[in-house]
Amino acid sequence: MKNWKQWSRRAAMLAIGAAMMGTAGLHGTAAADEVHVLNWKGWGTDEPWAVEAFEKATGIKVVHDYITSFPETFTKLRTNPGYYDVVVLNAAFIKQAADEGLIQPLDTAQLKNFNDLYPDMRDSPQMNFDGKVWGAAWMWGGTSVSYNTEVFKTPPTSLAVLWDPAYKGRVCWRDDPEDSVRFAAMASGQNPDAPADMNKIRDKLRALKPQIKAFWKSGDEWLKLVAAKECDLSTVWTNNTEAAAVQDKLPISFIVAKEGAIAFRDGMTMGKDAPNPKGALAFIDYMISKDFYAGWVKVGGAPVAANQKAVEELPESSMTRTILATPEAIGRLNFKGPLTDEQRQSYLDLWQETKAYFAE
Amino acid sequence: MNRFKRQWAGYGLTAPSYLWLTVTVFLPLLVMFYFSFLSQMPLGKAEPSLTLKQYGLFFQKDFYRFLTWRSIRLGIDVTFFCVLFGYPAALILARSVKGRWREAVLLLIVLPFWSNALIRIFAWTIVLRGNGVVDQAIHVAWPGAPSIGILYSYPAIVIGLVHSFLPYMILTCYISLQAIDGSLIEAGRSLGASHFRIFRRIILPLSLPGLLIGVVLIFIPVTGSFMEPRILGGRDGIMLGTVIEDQFTEVFNWPLGAALSFILLAIVLLICALAYPLLKSRLRLA
Amino acid sequence: MRALRSSLFTNGYLAILLGFIYLPILLMMLMAFNQSSNYTLPFEPSLQWFERLLGNDTLWRAGRNSLILAVANTVVATALGTMTSLAFSRFRIRGHAVLKILLFPPIAMPWLILATAMLVFFFYSGIGRGLHAMLLAHVALSLPYVIVVVGARLQSFGVDLEEAAATLGASPLRVFFKITLPVIAPGVAAAALFAFGISFDQFVTSYFLSPPGVTTLPVEIYASIRKGFTPEINAISTIIIIVSMLLLLLVSRFYRFGGTQ
Numbered sequence: 093m094k095n096w097k098q099w100s101r102r103a104a105m106l107a108i109g110a111a112m113m114g115t116a117g118l119h120g121t122a123a124a125d126e127v128h129v130l131n132w133k134g135w136g137t138d139e140p141w142a143v144e145a146f147e148k149a150t151g152i153k154v155v156h157d158y159i160t161s162f163p164e165t166f167t168k169l170r171t172n173p174g175y176y177d178v179v180v181l182n183a184a185f186i187k188q189a190a191d192e193g194l195i196q197p198l199d200t201a202q203l204k205n206f207n208d209l210y211p212d213m214r215d216s217p218q219m220n221f222d223g224k225v226w227g228a229a230w231m232w233g234g235t236s237v238s239y240n241t242e243v244f245k246t247p248p249t250s251l252a253v254l255w256d257p258a259y260k261g262r263v264c265w266r267d268d269p270e271d272s273v274r275f276a277a278m279a280s281g282q283n284p285d286a287p288a289d290m291n292k293i294r295d296k297l298r299a300l301k302p303q304i305k306a307f308w309k310s311g312d313e314w315l316k317l318v319a320a321k322e323c324d325l326s327t328v329w330t331n332n333t334e335a336a337a338v339q340d341k342l343p344i345s346f347i348v349a350k351e352g353a354i355a356f357r358d359g360m361t362m363g364k365d366a367p368n369p370k371g372a373l374a375f376i377d378y379m380i381s382k383d384f385y386a387g388w389v390k391v392g393g394a395p396v397a398a399n400q401k402a403v404e405e406l407p408e409s410s411m412t413r414t415i416l417a418t419p420e421a422i423g424r425l426n427f428k429g430p431l432t433d434e435q436r437q438s439y440l441d442l443w444q445e446t447k448a449y450f451a452e
Numbered sequence: 453m454n455r456f457k458r459q460w461a462g463y464g465l466t467a468p469s470y471l472w473l474t475v476t477v478f479l480p481l482l483v484m485f486y487f488s489f490l491s492q493m494p495l496g497k498a499e500p501s502l503t504l505k506q507y508g509l510f511f512q513k514d515f516y517r518f519l520t521w522r523s524i525r526l527g528i529d530v531t532f533f534c535v536l537f538g539y540p541a542a543l544i545l546a547r548s549v550k551g552r553w554r555e556a557v558l559l560l561i562v563l564p565f566w567s568n569a570l571i572r573i574f575a576w577t578i579v580l581r582g583n584g585v586v587d588q589a590i591h592v593a594w595p596g597a598p599s600i601g602i603l604y605s606y607p608a609i610v611i612g613l614v615h616s617f618l619p620y621m622i623l624t625c626y627i628s629l630q631a632i633d634g635s636l637i638e639a640g641r642s643l644g645a646s647h648f649r650i651f652r653r654i655i656l657p658l659s660l661p662g663l664l665i666g667v668v669l670i671f672i673p674v675t676g677s678f679m680e681p682r683i684l685g686g687r688d689g690i691m692l693g694t695v696i697e698d699q700f701t702e703v704f705n706w707p708l709g710a711a712l713s714f715i716l717l718a719i720v721l722l723i724c725a726l727a728y729p730l731l732k733s734r735l736r737l738a
Numbered sequence: 739m740r741a742l743r744s745s746l747f748t749n750g751y752l753a754i755l756l757g758f759i760y761l762p763i764l765l766m767m768l769m770a771f772n773q774s775s776n777y778t779l780p781f782e783p784s785l786q787w788f789e790r791l792l793g794n795d796t797l798w799r800a801g802r803n804s805l806i807l808a809v810a811n812t813v814v815a816t817a818l819g820t821m822t823s824l825a826f827s828r829f830r831i832r833g834h835a836v837l838k839i840l841l842f843p844p845i846a847m848p849w850l851i852l853a854t855a856m857l858v859f860f861f862y863s864g865i866g867r868g869l870h871a872m873l874l875a876h877v878a879l880s881l882p883y884v885i886v887v888v889g890a891r892l893q894s895f896g897v898d899l900e901e902a903a904a905t906l907g908a909s910p911l912r913v914f915f916k917i918t919l920p921v922i923a924p925g926v927a928a929a930a931l932f933a934f935g936i937s938f939d940q941f942v943t944s945y946f947l948s949p950p951g952v953t954t955l956p957v958e959i960y961a962s963i964r965k966g967f968t969p970e971i972n973a974i975s976t977i978i979i980i981v982s983m984l985l986l987l988l989v990s991r992f993y994r995f996g997g998t999q
Contacts, residue, residue: 128950133966157950158965160702167704170495171861172950306604306686312966319776320581322604340776440703441513447690448515451522451606462829466837469822469881476878477843477852480859487858494862541755544748559990560756564763566982568939570959571975575766577963578777585765588779615759668846676848679941683963693850700854700946710858713851720848 126153127371130165130363131180133158134311134332136231136394137379141387146378152371160309161268163436169194169363176363177372178379183218183357184430186227195361197224202373205381205399213398218430219359227359228380233395234416234425235271236353238333238346240324251279251349254325260302264314264323267307269443270431271354272297275327278351278426285429290442297446304450318342334411335393345411348421355425357398488710506711516692516712520719523692527675530613534670537614538621539663543655545622546629558626565619573680576612577603580684604686612684613674621666628662629655668724675720692716763979770972777969787969797974800958803869804938807954811876811937816930818877819884824918826885827892828900841882849879849942857946867949875943880933887932891925938982 131137133156143154157176159165162185169176169189181189189195200206206214206228213229220226239248254263254275265272274284276296287293305323308314311332317323318336330353333346347353360376362369378384385402388394389410396417397403406413415421431439488507490500510516541561545554564572579586580603590597602608632655640650678693685691692712699709773782791797826834844852853875860871899921903913919926941956948957955978962971 130950155951158961160965163704164702167702168950170704175950304687307689310965313964316776319778320584322581444690444695445513445515447687448518448522451688451690452518458829459831462825462831465821465825465829466831469818469885470837470840472818472874473840473844473878473881475865476856476874478840480852480855481843483859483862484855537755537758541752544752548745548748549752555990557752557756559986561759563983563986564759564979566935566939566986567763567979568941568956568959568975570941570956570963571766571978572763574959574963574971574975575762578766578769579762581777585769585777585779592779615762618759672846673848676850678850679960693848696850696854700857706854706858709854713854717847717851 125151125368125371126155127177127368127375128155128157128175128363128366129178129180129375130157130159130168130176131178132160132311134335135180135358136384136388137178137180137375139388139391141391142378142384145383145387146375149378150371150374152368152374154375158310163440166192166194174363174365174367177366177368178375179361179363180230180358181227181361182428183216183227183229183359184428186219186359186361187221187430189361190221190226194364195226196364196366197226198228198362198376199373200225200228203228203377203380205377208382208401209380209398210400213357216357218357227361228376229398230358230360230380231395231397232355232357232427233412234330234346234348234353234355235266235327236330236333236346236348236416238326238328238330238344240318240321241343241345243324247345247347248325249347249350251275251351254303254327255279255296255299257302259324261305262324263300263303264306264308264317264326264328265300265304266314266327267309267447269439270428270436271327272443272446273439274354274426274428278349278354281351284352284354284426290438294442294446297442298449301450307447315340318344329395330412330416331393331395335391337411338392346415348415348424350424352424352426353416353421355427357427484710485714487707488714490707493704493706500707506708507715509708510711510715516695519690519692519695520716522690523675523677523716524719524723526609526613526677526681526691527671529610530617530674531667531671533610533614534618534621535663535667538618538666539625539659542622542625542629542659542662546626546632561619561622569616570679572616573612573683576608576615576684580608580611603684604688606685606688608684608686609681609689612680613677616680617670617674620669621663624662624666624669625659626662628659632658672720672724676716766972767976767979770969770976772969775968787973790968791970791973794970796953797955797958797970800953800955801974803952804954804956807869807872807876807944808934808937810873811880812930812934814873815877815880815884815933815937816926819881819929819933820888820922820926822881823885823888823892824914826889828897841885844879845882852879853943853946856943860947867947868952871947872940872944872954875947876937876940879940879943880936883932883936884929887929888922888925891922891928895921935982 129137136142137154138156147153157168159168162182165179165181165185166189169179170192179189179195181195186195190197209229213232216229218227219229237248237251237254239253253259273287273293276293277284277287280287280289280292280296282288282292306317308317308326308328311329314326314328314332315336318326319340319342328346330346333344336342337344360379362372362376366372380397380399382399382402382405385394385397385399386405389405389407394406394410394412396406396412408414416425489502489504491503491505492498492500494500545557549557578584581587584603636654636658637650640654645653676693678691678697681689681691682694682697683689693716696709696712696716699705699712768781769777770787771783771785772779773784773786825831826838831837856871856875857867860866860874865871865874899917900913903917904910908916939956940954941960944954944957945960948954953961955974959971959975
């Protein structure tokens, strides 16, 4: 009896406390001026110093939501219409997102830094169509092979190293259908945008079975694998490799293999029915600015900006400058083109099947 | 009149619960069943039609069947180890530990079970990682020791899940073991039965209901697990559960996800149904 | 001698088992106090992760959501479940066997399937996602447990007292509050605790039903594990574990585990 009284009192106090916190929370979110950003974690927009600078300058709070693949971006946009303000998209996906009514065109007059962008990137047909600008060119980078510099005294030169039995169980692979197919296509001498012989690709991927130690999906997952010395080789974004070397002092570097490397261009787009379009444009403008890029370069591990005034900020010694963006290496980069829905579905099927085979 | 009133009062008291379950469980399952026959997502301009395509995929592609088998095997393995380690623990607690001490140990077993399941899985990533904390500690004590890193492997998934579900098994077994009348065992002993015989003829049959409840409570959720394989499994982390999760959160193919869900459900129910007559005869024995 | 050997054996077994259960948890907690962000040794004591946690809005918001949900779930599920339990034990209900079987799906189905079914239904029916949807899900998952736990208590005492009071002219409500409720209170309290625990620990349904910006602690922790984390996660985990253990210790003072009631 006594216990019960104590309990009911305690429960009532808890309930009241929770209700008070709840109402406080509702006010908190409703009153603040926010901009909702959808991006990869650790891909620039969430750099703590940048978020702080932007929030201080504009009074707009930056709220992030993260993805681990671009298909996930589409799923999030489709299931949460009217939530996202700024969406970072691979240039090859922008047309599809626009056709589906997931993003809206940008009013570039509001972007002070728009004219500083490299004209060929700014005016790329992947971002400009139907007479409108759908994305602001932002960054470009590569997905290549990174290696442990303590294991490799001389850098490997060929993708074949990923299949080399000497590195059995030492490869960390990016868990992504498209990249997997592209790497297998390059390694088997095919056009990564439209591989002719899918059977060859299937065999090539299956042959990775003894090699692969682990898959990773987010940059942080990869970093923790490398920090724990789980892998000597990995397929990974070049700027993450550089960040791991500079910020985390890990013995790591990357190559642009003789068969090539994957390259991607990302643009900043605005969600359809964005709740804060003004804030979105302000954020995009800051993200393509020289200031932001200079800051990112200072931290280490920045990719290549689409802002031509900004690129000079990149130190001469940076890996991005010496390995990726050399005229000779650029010639071997395969910039991702758009895929048809059928292609994407078949890549996904093939990749799931391959992963099931790995688990056998 | 009074009887009539009582009948309605009874319905009135149960109605809110069942209304709630209808909205959250029965209707959603029905709608999802319908979804599993759709050709595509009914969104925007898309005009889906009814089709058996999603179920057909399961039979056309070997790897879906392989992954289903993998999920089932994971359920079997985890349940097996839970029985192997949990049942003796329950037996010891019920039969040879007494008083405050018993209560304390039981509490210690239940305590972590009340913390978050995710946190416990996450904790294993720190333990199992090659060059992780345990590995490093061993190397400090014994330089040159081989690495114990088994994170990102099938055993890692099993360890994490056994850790998560072991308390269920210990508790359900303990409850039925503790209810066994001590005089039965005394009687057996005075008749000269050996320890093993007492266990086989008295203790095991009488504790079987608890054991079986434990098995069901573990087997079913483990076959549908996706978070644990995802975090601990690495290259071996692909299960039917993770593929279903992908359909919903990543590739936005809800009809296929729905169909795969129902196939998994059907298989789990089938296994339970097949096992039921066997269990029933066992239970009757008890 | 033999007894000693066997008690050594049994105690040893229990010790190893407890070691298995606690090793990862204790290590995880230890790492919350370690300087390195990549979980590397040597151990350098530091409180920086707890300090960083103080400034982590997202995690606090998620924690607050978890708490609100758990409390709301406790109130709703305990109330509805107790009502149903009462009806089962005190009223004749036609078809109560079927009704009891219907309690099984929420317990006996993989949560993944229930959660995805709810996602599909809530998304297309306009119920939508968010805290309200998670509350719908959590209550559904806790109801069967509440009904069973309270029902067990109700069965253990007869209807004599209630009937005596009723014949003395007490109204049904008065009978409930003055007689039934105090007697079943320990059962209700245990059920409430179950409901709280189920909700606070619930990951799968919350994960599928959380729109961006509205997360609970488990959802946030999962997102962090997959998309990037620091020992801040250890710090918040440490806090959760300590709080839930204290809560359970408190409860065990009047709800004895393993003992008879």
